[in-house]
Each structure stands twice: as C-alpha cells, then as structure tokens.
Amino acid sequence: MRGERAVRRAIIASLLALALALFAPPPAADSQPPAKVFRIGILGTYPPTTPEVAHLWEAFIQGLRELGYVEGQNIAIERRFMEGKAERLPELAAELVRLNVSVIVAGSQPPPVAAKRATATIPIVMTNFSDPVGLGLVTSLARPGGNVTGLSLLTVELVGKQLQLLKQAVPKASRVAFLTNPGNPGAALQLREAETAARSLGVQLQVLEARRPDELAGAFAAMTRESAGAVLLPGDSLFFFYRKQIADLALKSRLPAMFAPREFAEAGGLMAYGANIPDLYRRAATYVDKILKGAKPADLPIEQPTKFELIINLKTAKALGLTVPQSVLIRADHVIQ
Structure with missing residues (x-):
C-alpha cells in the first residue's frame, strides 16, 4: 500500500509539472530584443491622397510589401509634400533630416535636388528624375559616387x-x-x-x-x-x-x-x-531594401528604363x-x- 501511494504521488507530481510547463505564460516581451523599425522619409510633389498621383505612391508601397516591409510593423514612413509650392521643399527636406530617417525617397522633380542640398550623408533614392548626371546630382550612372541613387526617367x-x-x-x-x-x-x-x-x-x-x-x-x-x-x-x-x-x-x-x-x-x-512611371516607383523600393540592408548609394548604379x-x-x-x-x-x- 505504501509503495502504491508513493507511485501515485510521483505520477501526480509529474502531471502537475507537465501542466505547468504547458500552460505557463510566455517570457516577458521586454526579455526579447525589439524588432528594428526603419524610418523612411518621403519627399514628393503631391500627396497620395490626390487621385492624380495615388497610383504612383501605391506602387512604391506595394514594392516595399513585396520585399517584406510593412508600415507599422518594421517600417515607419515620414511623408512630406510640397503640394505645388516648390519654395517649401528646402524646409520639408530639412525636417526629414532632423528626424534622422534611414533613407529619403525623393519623388519626381525637383524633390531630389532639395534632398541633396539638405544632406550629404542620408541616402537618397530618386523615383524618376530626369537627368541626374547633367544636373550634377551624381558623378555617373554606373557609379553615382555620393548619397544619391535610384531611377532616371530619361x-x-x-x-x-x-x-x-x-x-x-x-x-x-x-x-x-x-x-x-x-x-x-x-x-x-x-x-x-x-x-x-x-x-x-x-x-x-x-x-x-x-x-x-x-x-x-x-x-x-x-x-x-x-x-x-x-x-x-x-x-x-x-x-x-x-x-x-x-x-x-x-x-x-x-x-x-x-x-x-x-x-x-x-x-x-x-x-x-x-516609360511606365508606376513601375519606376515600384522599382524604387528595391533600392530602399538594399540600402536598409547596408548597401551604399554611391555603389548602386542608377537604373534607366529599357522599355x-x-x-x-x-x-x-x-x-x-x-x-x-x-x-x-x-x-x-x-x-x-
């Protein structure tokens, strides 16, 4: 009898230990390193709330999603738009610099020029600039040589x-x-x-x-x-x-x-x-991805449309x-x- 009671107690203890292991709360969240959230700055002409350009910025966001970047999860996006007033661009670019964003995505033109004047260190990705070499933004298309890269619209x-x-x-x-x-x-x-x-x-x-x-x-x-x-x-x-x-x-x-x-x-x-402009905006996301993974804009050749x-x-x-x-x-x- 005494032996049977000892066996029952051992079985009950084992079951309790198993239950505690199965139903124990997970480790505290603060015990795990937080996922890195990259801050992306957008400097553009008109906001995506306007129908005339909504499809362009949606193409860029979709490009980011395809590469695994989701706003509110692993990226935060700071948006600044001149809304037809080019004289606002210097201050808008300066705001993004003060926020210390990881990269500035400069849409169309003239935002890339304003971004370049605002910073020589933060990487800048052009979505569809006309002539970055002729206008002095980069040294060459093959080797930009500074903090600007991206896509040229030709x-x-x-x-x-x-x-x-x-x-x-x-x-x-x-x-x-x-x-x-x-x-x-x-x-x-x-x-x-x-x-x-x-x-x-x-x-x-x-x-x-x-x-x-x-x-x-x-x-x-x-x-x-x-x-x-x-x-x-x-x-x-x-x-x-x-x-x-x-x-x-x-x-x-x-x-x-x-x-x-x-x-x-x-x-x-x-x-x-x-060229197909929405496709250029989608392609700009690949530059952002490479830069966030450590690539330097100076070493990323500028793409030109081929079709x-x-x-x-x-x-x-x-x-x-x-x-x-x-x-x-x-x-x-x-x-x-």
Missing part, C-alpha cells in the same frame, strides 16, 4: 523621339509649340534637346512657359494665336498632375498633343511616349478631325478607341 533624351513621333502623326505640322516649366531643374536641357530635334526635322519650334496651373490657359491661347500645328510637353511634375486640364485645353485649341506618360493619353491627350510605351488615343484623333497614319498606329503599344 525625359531629356526622349524629347527628340517624341517630337519625331508627333511629326509623323501630324505630317502637316510645320510649327510645333513646346511648353516648358522653367521651375523644372531639367527644363533647359529638355529645351536644348527639342531645338536640336526640331532643326533635324525641319520644324519651327514655338517655346512657351508655364510655372503654375493658372498659366496653362494663357499658354494654349498663345499657341492658337501663333498658329501652332501641334504641341509637345516634356516630362514635368506640374504637367503630369494637371494632365487632364492640359488634354482638355489641347482639344479645345484643336491641337494634337504629345506628352511622356501614358496617363496623358488616358486623360484625353492624343499621344504619349515614355518605352507609345499610346495613341484615337477617340481624341477623331475629335480633332485627324487621321493618324497607319505607319504610326502599327507601332503603338496601346490604342485607345
């Missing part, structure tokens, strides 16, 4: 091709308006490229400027007064944001218009030829009374009916 190099396509679509256009934004850091380079292309195509270039949206209507009125046969708009954040207004003004002025991003043709412009889309809006062509030559149509990646 807006300067594309101007000649855009003018050529526009001329082929509207063969009778001997005078083409070129609308430029002097506030764009790459404006002078874009104009120089346009002038070179115009000479080779035998086209007379009519140069007009618009720094603000309220100057767009006056620019189109001047095009009509001076009998422009078409209009070319180089890559620019102001023109991108107000693409619907520009497309409407071009149609009202009976002007075939060419712009870089496909969003312009989708908004009612006649033609667009350029360009030609979009033609035949609905707009019909409204203009324009027949786009078949030789141009067959080259289009997408035709809007």
Whole structure:
C-alpha cells in the first residue's frame, strides 16, 4: 500500500509539472530584443491622397510589401509634400533630416535636388528624375559616387523621339509649340534637346512657359494665336498632375498633343511616349531594401528604363478631325478607341 501511494504521488507530481510547463505564460516581451523599425522619409510633389498621383505612391508601397516591409510593423514612413509650392521643399527636406530617417525617397522633380542640398550623408533614392548626371546630382550612372541613387526617367533624351513621333502623326505640322516649366531643374536641357530635334526635322519650334496651373490657359491661347500645328510637353511634375486640364485645353485649341506618360493619353491627350512611371516607383523600393540592408548609394548604379510605351488615343484623333497614319498606329503599344 505504501509503495502504491508513493507511485501515485510521483505520477501526480509529474502531471502537475507537465501542466505547468504547458500552460505557463510566455517570457516577458521586454526579455526579447525589439524588432528594428526603419524610418523612411518621403519627399514628393503631391500627396497620395490626390487621385492624380495615388497610383504612383501605391506602387512604391506595394514594392516595399513585396520585399517584406510593412508600415507599422518594421517600417515607419515620414511623408512630406510640397503640394505645388516648390519654395517649401528646402524646409520639408530639412525636417526629414532632423528626424534622422534611414533613407529619403525623393519623388519626381525637383524633390531630389532639395534632398541633396539638405544632406550629404542620408541616402537618397530618386523615383524618376530626369537627368541626374547633367544636373550634377551624381558623378555617373554606373557609379553615382555620393548619397544619391535610384531611377532616371530619361525625359531629356526622349524629347527628340517624341517630337519625331508627333511629326509623323501630324505630317502637316510645320510649327510645333513646346511648353516648358522653367521651375523644372531639367527644363533647359529638355529645351536644348527639342531645338536640336526640331532643326533635324525641319520644324519651327514655338517655346512657351508655364510655372503654375493658372498659366496653362494663357499658354494654349498663345499657341492658337501663333498658329501652332501641334504641341509637345516634356516630362514635368506640374504637367503630369494637371494632365487632364492640359488634354482638355489641347482639344479645345484643336491641337494634337504629345506628352511622356501614358496617363496623358488616358486623360484625353492624343499621344504619349515614355516609360511606365508606376513601375519606376515600384522599382524604387528595391533600392530602399538594399540600402536598409547596408548597401551604399554611391555603389548602386542608377537604373534607366529599357522599355518605352507609345499610346495613341484615337477617340481624341477623331475629335480633332485627324487621321493618324497607319505607319504610326502599327507601332503603338496601346490604342485607345
């Protein structure tokens, strides 16, 4: 009997020990090292709450998600936007520097210029800057050499091709308006490229400027007064944001218009030829990932788009009374009916 009681007590003790092990609370949270949370700064033109650019920043955030970065878990994002007021950029960039973010993602232009002026140490990733070498942000595309890297949009190099396509679509256009934004850091380079292309195509270039949206209507009125046969708009954040207004003004002025991003043709412009901008924003996330893992921007080559889309809006062509030559149509990646 005494032996049986001893066995029962040993069994009960073992069961109690097992229960305590199974149902014991986990170790205190503070006993484990906290997961590192990276702070990412965004310096852009317009916030993602505006429909005109929402898809761009969503592409960037999606790119981060695909790489395992989730806001509120392992990253915190500080967002600053100039909202059409470029004079605010220096202070907005300085705020991100004071917050000591791990990396600054500078969207479009001119935010990368402001970010570079604000810091020479915090890594800067461009989403779609026009000409980082020509404007002095980096030493070369292959080896940037400083704290700036990312993606170049090739807006300067594309101007000649855009003018050529526009001329082929509207063969009778001997005078083409070129609308430029002097506030764009790459404006002078874009104009120089346009002038070179115009000479080779035998086209007379009519140069007009618009720094603000309220100057767009006056620019189109001047095009009509001076009998422009078409209009070319180089890559620019102001023109991108107000693409619907520009497309409407071009149609009202009976002007075939060419712009870089496909969003312009989708908004009612006649033609667009350029890179896929949302894809560039998504690709910017890969640069952020590499930098957060220890890579130096000076050693990360700047990417350039390798594929360009030609979009033609035949609905707009019909409204203009324009027949786009078949030789141009067959080259289009997408035709809007």
